[in-house]
Amino acid sequence: MRIDVLGVGFDNLTLDEALEKASEIRGGYVVTPNPEIVWLARENEDLRLALCEASLVLPDGIGIAYGAKILGRPLKSRVPGIEFATALIARLASENKKVFLFGAKPGVAELAAERLKEKYPGLIICGTADGYFKDDAPIIAAINEAKPDFLLVCLGAPKQEIWMREHAGKLQAGLMAGLGGVLDVYAGIVERAPEAWSRSGFEWLYRLIKQPSRYKRMMKLPLFMFKVIGERIRGK
Ligand code: UDP
16 A cells, blocks of 8 residues: 555655565566655656556655655655665675666766775676666666666656666566666765755755755745645645
């Protein structure tokens, strides 16, 4: 049973429970929508379907947690995509499993691979590819050749969700997850908000200060909140 927040169903799991479920998935994919993605899915049918058909739908931002709470269907916890991915990578490293990094600007995935291998010595990075391709056939061939246990798909929304839906079950990959700017963070190009900011629910503000160009995208956050409050008032 998923918890509905403006038409997107979220799995009600803690991070540990999400990792447990992830270990059972073969050939499926994980999405980590934030309010902006939920808002986008209202207008983009391909994205909406990609979210619905995911094996795991994890609530990325504090906005989703607040939204669910306001709607009277609180989630156990929020599970940021980056925390899910990092915990899964740490687990896979201890089992000498294979990870493939796909997305971000040329060179970023390679840099992220170096940093991850320093941090998790047992980790096998079995391939990398940037996210600015004209034809994804060579990338698909490389993935099928490498057969990763975990494929990180970091193309931004909605491109990554739509790409995963199209390829789910057809790739030689154990599990894939759509993770936005996570490779930029692993590579050290973009900083994640300090612990205190994210714990108090202000990670979005930190990102806005660091990358003011995001303001247009972030305007969807108040729209999302107004809609949630409207639905609550109407008793939906
Ligand atoms: N990106 C990509 N291909 C594209 C568009 C974007 O690989 O065609 C990458 C971009 O370089 C960045 C990530 O996708 O690394 C999206 O990052 P953003 O911070 O916008 O994602 P969020 O985490 O906010 O969803």
